[in-house]
Amino acid sequence: MMLERNGYSVLTAMNGAKAINTALNNKIDLILMDIDLGGDIDGNKAAQEILSKKNVPVLFLTSHVGREMVEKVRKVTRYGYALKNTGEYVLLSSIEMVLDLYEAHEKTRESEDKFRSLVEDVSDIIFSINARGIFTYISPRVKHYTDFSPEDVIGRSFHEFIAKDDVPKAREQFEVIVNGGSFFEEYKWVKKTGDIVWFRSSISPVFINGEFQGFKGLLTDITFRKNSEEQMKTLLLEKEKLLRELNCLYNISKIMENSTGTLDSVLSEVVKLIPEALSYPNCSFAVISYKGKEYASSDYNVLDGVVERELAIGGDNSGKILIGYINDDTVCCEDFFDEKDRGFFETVAERTGKIIELFLARDELRKLEREVIEISERERRKIGHELHDSLGQILTGASFMLKTVGNQLAGTAPALTDRISEISGLVRDATLVCRQITRGLPLVNIQHNTLILALDQLAISTRDIFNINCEVESFGPIDVKDDFVSSQLYRITQEAVNNAVKHSGAKNIFITVENSPGILLSVRDDGCGYDTGKSDNGLGLSIMKYRTDLIGGEFSAFNDEESGFIVSVKVP
Structure with missing residues (x-):
């Protein structure tokens, strides 16, 4: 198995119920879930049941790429889906990316849990500032965060401790507070060591007998959250980069295939x-x-x-x-x-x-x-x-x-x-x-300038032998580039005429050649048409398509809207 060859241990389940049982009773690092499992529980339901009881990354496998499929998968898992038969490299890359993203998500979740616990347990810094913006009081907790003691801070301006690029923002906010408002803002505080600590400030005005006296507020340390956000941005950028690279390699592979x-x-x-x-x-x-x-x-x-x-x-x-x-x-x-x-x-x-x-x-x-x-x-x-x-x-x-x-x-x-x-x-x-x-x-040898003559002979022979009306009509100068192309166009026409004679019950067959630009050849009959559902009727069409590919053309075959069947070949 491809996954085992690449170092993965694999457990398999053939239906939704077995998938749920296997996932819940074994140590699983990743689930590759087929959307179409069959039975009462499809891949979507099985994944939802597993994820309700166990935290494990799920990567869906599907052959569908429509909007409905994308929305369906998005509601179940953040890790998306991989197309079936995309090739070993693409599947392995998708698996590695999901494992990396899962690890990153777990680390981020753990970091957020620790951050939440920390914020809930520690005390905020309480402070007061007079009308001139000078600290008149700050709680001892400030030393824990900034290395400044209360004595270092009291008597100095709020603006002396925040980063220079935050000073204009602080001045504007203070003006708002003086006029009776309050605000919450995030500032970068420069520690005694020169490092940066992030605080979320909650400040409101102090009025005594209707006169503005200053400010009171709380400083909450949010450094861990801000660093986590930066790390998250970095992870997201790396994720986007991996997705771009994967998409590039996938598209290159599709070019190779198609x-x-x-x-x-x-x-x-x-x-x-x-x-x-x-x-x-x-x-x-x-x-x-x-x-x-x-x-x-x-x-x-x-x-x-x-x-x-x-x-x-x-x-x-x-x-x-x-x-x-x-x-x-x-x-x-x-x-x-x-x-x-x-x-x-x-x-x-x-x-x-x-x-x-x-x-x-x-x-x-x-x-x-x-x-x-x-x-x-x-x-x-x-x-x-x-x-x-x-x-x-x-x-x-x-x-x-x-x-x-x-x-x-x-x-x-x-x-x-x-x-x-x-x-x-x-x-x-x-x-x-x-x-x-x-x-x-x-x-006779069918040459590049004798195609129409050869097709006329084919029509005459068809009329004489099978008593079926067969006509040839050409439009514009028919300039086939070489003898081989002319020969293959003749053979395709011959095969289409034979199919019409043998299978369609047609009374009339029309062969048309025109300069469109390039050469456009079509064979149309007025018979019963072609049953595309029959697997044993495709050999003639396959031969015609094969000959078309040899000369670098485009092949199509379809039932006419009114009656009969049309074979068309376009050569550049």
């Missing part, structure tokens, strides 16, 4: 994803350099020390990636990035190298496939010529001879004449079968 474009277009997509994973995406850039070409995420100036990673392709360093920040005042270098950044760069370089290797292998495979198909087409033509020139001619000659003999014996040997007529019928049937076979084996 791309049907050129290597140039794919590398142009990949390089734009990289800056989005860096700490400052708006001022970041990435460049992929491969075989003399550069693919840049944005305009940039190469500075000394920009981070560079080699692209290992087939064991050779055939390219490189440059990553850095666009900043005239700062030169990016290895030390500018932390260890996690450098690990991310290594992974991106590795993935990009794999993408290039994949495209090189795909191009080589298509080259071999093309050669195999061209050899197959030559053999088809050879067999077609042999059937047409040898067997076809022999059968035609035999049919003629039998007809001649039958005419000669007419009236003299009726039984023999009937037997000859029967044999002549069999020969005609054999000739028809031969014609049907040679129909699928073109007798």
Whole structure:
């Protein structure tokens, strides 16, 4: 099992009830919960039951990505979900991130609990200030927090002890209090050592006989909370950074899996994803350099020390990636990035190298496939010529001879004449079968400028043999780029026509070729349509799609709104 190979101990449960029992009766560090468990208890309910009794991180697994799924998961767990079949790296990265986040959350929760207990147990600092802002009293507790004794504070101004950038704020608040208000504010107090301690001040005015005399208030130490908030911000920033990196790597993986474009277009997509994973995406850039070409995420100036990673392709360093920040005042270098950044760069370089290797292998495979198909087409033509020139001619000659003999014996040997007529019928049937076979084996090479002629011959043959109306119509100059593309378009059309003849019960088949730009070929019939639910009907469509992929085209097949079926191929 993949998780066990990566050092995890795994317990499994096949339904919701067993999942609850396993989680509550074992020491569990993480639960991977399938949303669709089946039975009376789905993954969502099972997770809620477990979390009501046990604190454990839950990462949902699902194949759905809609808003409803996101909201459903959010109500149960803060750790989200991972898509099924996203690959080993993405799943392991998601697990590691959840464990890290859970640890961080636990630490934060523990810190908050300790902070709450501390605030509840300690006494606040009580103080009074006269109308001129001078301390007239402060409780002894001040020494515990600030190292200043009450004697150090009394007789001095409130503003002497707070940070300079808080002084304007304090002056404004004091003006509010003089006019009869009160306020709560947070200040940075400079300790005797020069360190900072945070206080939350609660101050209200003192009036005697209607005259303002000064202020009274409490100072509550909130240093721990403020530091926790800073730590929380740091953790959240790290979390966001991990999510950006994970999203970048995930999108690169999806490009590897789904791309049907050129290597140039794919590398142009990949390089734009990289800056989005860096700490400052708006001022970041990435460049992929491969075989003399550069693919840049944005305009940039190469500075000394920009981070560079080699692209290992087939064991050779055939390219490189440059990553850095666009900043005239700062030169990016290895030390500018932390260890996690450098690990991310290594992974991106590795993935990009794999993408290039994949495209090189795909191009080589298509080259071999093309050669195999061209050899197959030559053999088809050879067999077609042999059937047409040898067997076809022999059968035609035999049919003629039998007809001649039958005419000669007419009236003299009726039984023999009937037997000859029967044999002549069999020969005609054999000739028809031969014609049907040679129909699928073109007798001439289909070249880039003879596609329409070949399709016309296919239509004529279809009308003659199957007694089905088949028409060809072209619009604009039909300029196919090479013989191989023309041959594959013919074969796709032939397969679509055969399917219509055999399965649709069509009376009419229409073949259309137009310049759209590129070449748009469609085959439409008026038959019963195609049942997409039948798994045994897909071979012909699969062959047509395969041929379309070989020539870099787009394939579609669908039932017409009124009647019949349409096969469409677009070639750039």
